[in-house]
Amino acid sequence: MKLSRKKIEELKETARICRRDILRMTTLAASGHPGGSLSCIDILVTLFFARMRHNPRQPKWEGRDRFFLSKGHSCPALYAVLSRAGYFPVEELDTLRKLNSILQGHPDMLYTPGVEVSSGSLGQGLSIGNGVALAAKLDRRDIKVYVMMGDGECQEGMVWEAAMTSAQHKLDNLCAFVDYNRLQIDGWIDDIKSLEPLQLKWESFGWKALIIDGHSIEEIWEGLMEADRTKGKPTVCIARTVKGKGVSFMENQAKYHGMALTPEELSKALQELE
Amino acid sequence: MEMLGTRDVYGKTLVELGRENENIVVLDADLASSTRTSYFAKEFPHRFFNMGVSEQDLIGTAAGLALAGKLPFVSSFAIFLAGKGWEPIRQSICIPNLDVKLVATHGGITVGEDGASHHSTEDFALMRVLPNMTVICPADGVETEKAIREIVKHRGPTYVRLARPKFPVVLDHTYQFQLGRSFTLREGKDLTMIATGIMVYNCLRAAEELDKEGISAAVVNMSTLKPIDVPAIARAARQTGAILTAEEHSVIGGLGSAVAEVVSQNCPVPMKIIGVDDLFGVSGNADKLMEHFRLTYPYIVEGARQLLGMK
Numbered sequence: 001m002k003l004s005r006k007k008i009e010e011l012k013e014t015a016r017i018c019r020r021d022i023l024r025m026t027t028l029a030a031s032g033h034p035g036g037s038l039s040c041i042d043i044l045v046t047l048f049f050a051r052m053r054h055n056p057r058q059p060k061w062e063g064r065d066r067f068f069l070s071k072g073h074s075c076p077a078l079y080a081v082l083s084r085a086g087y088f089p090v091e092e093l094d095t096l097r098k099l100n101s102i103l104q105g106h107p108d109m110l111y112t113p114g115v116e117v118s119s120g121s122l123g124q125g126l127s128i129g130n131g132v133a134l135a136a137k138l139d140r141r142d143i144k145v146y147v148m149m150g151d152g153e154c155q156e157g158m159v160w161e162a163a164m165t166s167a168q169h170k171l172d173n174l175c176a177f178v179d180y181n182r183l184q185i186d187g188w189i190d191d192i193k194s195l196e197p198l199q200l201k202w203e204s205f206g207w208k209a210l211i212i213d214g215h216s217i218e219e220i221w222e223g224l225m226e227a228d229r230t231k232g233k234p235t236v237c238i239a240r241t242v243k244g245k246g247v248s249f250m251e252n253q254a255k256y257h258g259m260a261l262t263p264e265e266l267s268k269a270l271q272e273l274e
Numbered sequence: 275m276e277m278l279g280t281r282d283v284y285g286k287t288l289v290e291l292g293r294e295n296e297n298i299v300v301l302d303a304d305l306a307s308s309t310r311t312s313y314f315a316k317e318f319p320h321r322f323f324n325m326g327v328s329e330q331d332l333i334g335t336a337a338g339l340a341l342a343g344k345l346p347f348v349s350s351f352a353i354f355l356a357g358k359g360w361e362p363i364r365q366s367i368c369i370p371n372l373d374v375k376l377v378a379t380h381g382g383i384t385v386g387e388d389g390a391s392h393h394s395t396e397d398f399a400l401m402r403v404l405p406n407m408t409v410i411c412p413a414d415g416v417e418t419e420k421a422i423r424e425i426v427k428h429r430g431p432t433y434v435r436l437a438r439p440k441f442p443v444v445l446d447h448t449y450q451f452q453l454g455r456s457f458t459l460r461e462g463k464d465l466t467m468i469a470t471g472i473m474v475y476n477c478l479r480a481a482e483e484l485d486k487e488g489i490s491a492a493v494v495n496m497s498t499l500k501p502i503d504v505p506a507i508a509r510a511a512r513q514t515g516a517i518l519t520a521e522e523h524s525v526i527g528g529l530g531s532a533v534a535e536v537v538s539q540n541c542p543v544p545m546k547i548i549g550v551d552d553l554f555g556v557s558g559n560a561d562k563l564m565e566h567f568r569l570t571y572p573y574i575v576e577g578a579r580q581l582l583g584m585k
Contacts (some may be wrong), residue, residue: 062343109370117341121365127331128366131338131346134323138299138344158362161331168326 001225007050008217014084015045015217019246020273021080021093026260029097032105035256037077039181039214039241040148044081046220047146056086059113065143066116066132070125071150071179072106073258078115079103087114123156125149126176130165133174144228145174152184155193160205166234167206175227176236179214181243183254202236214239247272276443278415280436281379285310287422288347292318295426299344301325303332308438309349309379329358336374337366345373345426351385352378352394352435360400367431368404374432375425376401381411381435382522383550383567384472384560393555394435399527401433402500408453409500411435411521413474414443417497420451428453435471437522439560442475445495456503462492465578466510466517470496470529473520473548473569480574491518491578502532504540511541516581518546520574522564525549544584546577 003011018041026032044067048054052065069078076096083090088102095101102111106120117128129147136143153159166174180198182189189195202209208230212219220239227235243257244250247269250261261269292298292314301323306312315322325332329350336346348355355378356363367374383393401409408430412418418436425432444459459474460481467477474495481491492514494506511517517537519530530547537545550567564570 066341117337117366118370119365121361123330124334124337124362124366127334127362128338128341130331131335131340132342133338134335135299135339135342135344138320139342158328158330158334161326161328162334165325165328165331165335 003050003217003221011045011049011217014049015042016273018045018077018080018084020270021083022076023247023261023266023269025079025093025096026076027263027266028094030260031097032076032260033073033258034076034260035183035243035250035253036071036074036150036179036181038245038247038250039243040071040074040179041077041080042215042217043148043177043179043220043239044077046217046224048081048085050221051224052144052146056114059087063143066129066145068116068125068129068145068147069107069119070147071122071153072119075107078107079112082112082114122150122153123158126159126162126166129174129176130162130169130171133171134169136173143173147174147176149176149178151178151180151182151189151195154178154195154198163202163205163207170232171234172231174234175224176234178236178238179241180238181241183243183252183257185254185257187254198238202238206233208233208235209238210235211238211240214241215245277440278443279440280412280415280418281310281438283415283418284377284379284422284436285313287419288314289317291423291426292321295345297343297345298347299323299339300347300349301332301336303327303329303350303354305350308351311349329354330362333359333362334366337370337372340372340374345375347375347377349377349379351380351392352397353392356394356397356400356433364404368406371406371430373429375434376432377422377434377436379436380438382437382471383555383563384437384439384522386438386560386563387557389557390554395524395550395555396527397435398499398521398523398529402527402532406431407500408432408498410498411470412497413471413495414441414445416443416445416447416449417451420449421497424451424453437472441472444475444478451497454498454501454503456506457495458492459495460491460493462490462514464490464514464516465581466492466494466514467520467574468494468496468507468510468517468529468533469520470499471522473522476569476571477520477574479571480578483571483575484578489578489582496529499529499532502536504536507533507536508541511537511543516544516585518548518574518578518581520548522569523549524552526552544581546581548574548577
């Protein structure tokens with residue numbers, strides 16, 4: 001199955017709108033994590049608006065595919081996508097991180113419709129995805145499980161405990177993404193604790209490991225199709241991405257990992273995303 | 275005296291529950307033969323997941339299974355489950371308030387010869403402090419079966435602490451376990467002993483000794499440490515005016531602390547906390563260690579006398 005030209009353009013437009021949402025909501029909150037939200041947003045948009053079976057009017061519908069944001073700090077991306085998909089009104093985005101908001105600083109499934117599990121402490125989403133994928137196999141339920149991890153997150157030992165589990169149980173109903181923007185809070189991953197050779201690591205753990213451009217809708221789609229074709233093992237898409245993607249002065253800047261734009265920077269950024 | 279292994283009872287009860295409820299799945303981390311989840315594994319191999327030596331992944335996978343509608347029972351030794359698993363338990367089970375049953379065996383120091391690395395004198399404190407968590411430590415094999423059956427009906431994160439050695443049976447088979455309710459095994463006028471786990475039996479023995487001295491001690495089995503039975507504690511304080519607590523756990527953060535939190539704020543009376551001093555374990559057989567850490571009945575008798583002196 002191929003995506004039509006029209007659909008690709010539509011997804012790019014949705015991603016542009018979501019990028020604006022991410023920057024607006026974090027500036028309004030005067031905190032949050034815009035950098036890593038901008039690097040993973042194209043994948044989230046492709047999943048929620050083209051690939052996953054889900055129903056915003058019935059967030060708990062049993063037949064839905066599941067998406068787990070293991071890199072929970074990038075929840076502005078998830079909140080933008082969920083609101084644009086219709087899980088809650090777009091106006092809620094303005095309440096991000098404020099007292100009594102449905103949008104917590106890190107994802108909380110008890111507060112936000114469409115959030116599949118609470119996260120924020122890194123390393124745990126793949127194990128959770130495995131649990132859901134195992135239950136689906138047990139119940140012979142045809143659902144897909146998607147897990148979005150950060151690259152810095154792959155320094156957590158629990159990720160590799162989970163990676164062994166996915167392979168052991170041949171979880172071909174699970175597809176993971178690594179948002180490989182090469183930056184973590186304190187700087188370049190390669191200067192702190194390199195993940196390389198990352199593709200070989202995943203392959204040696206028993207996975208099908210693809211390298212894709214995480215900002216190309218076409219390549220993200222092709223990765224998803226390859227994951228569907230792969231039987232007997234889980235698939236990981238190592239997505240080459242740019243932290244702060246889409247705003248010239250934010251790109252490849254570690255400082256925008258956990259810092260919102262000032263109102264002045266925001267208006268400059270929004271002009272770039274017109 | 276009838277002796278029953280709490281972990282043996284757990285293993286058998288899980289199999290029965292497995293037959294009654296096909297939603298139950300069981301996870302272990304390479305200790306299935308010791309935790310007795312191996313019984314379940316044998317009967318229901320497709321509903322049993324041995325996660326290998328990966329305690330964090332054990333917890334995360336259980337969270338996923340619970341999200342998908344399964345009822346996971348998760349077992350390992352207390353120190354590895356509560357200790358290594360703690361932060362994933364907090365993030366992925368307690369914050370989302372998932373229905374996962376954590377049943378740890380090899381609690382306390384009666385693990386014995388394996389020594390400090392394998393003893394668990396911190397797990398009550400670690401689990402009790404987590405919002406949404408229920409914490410249970412049965413007094414014997416009879417209560418273990420009833421408690422394991424009862425927690426299936428309760429929705430939410432639950433931690434049950436069991437032990438390695440067999441325990442003397444102190445409850446009769448008509449006993450009904452009620453979550454959050456303590457059970458008075460012996461009435462008394464001069465002080466109340468509130469105990470959990472193996473220490474319930476030791477307190478009963480201590481109460482017999484005290485009786486010979488003309489001291490009347492009540493003994494209460496506080497098997498649910500959280501939510502703790504506040505009315506029963508307040509009643510005990512009012513009626514006997516002195517409370518001694520006893521647990522196979524550090525004197526910091528466990529049953530003694532939980533009772534003191536209630537007593538000090540609702541019904542202040544003198545207290546004595548019997549438990550493992552602020553020290554790590556050492557190797558030795560279980561009986562010798564109970565003596566070494568001053569948890570046997572003569573030390574409880576001594577503690578009771580000190581307490582009465584404070585009245």
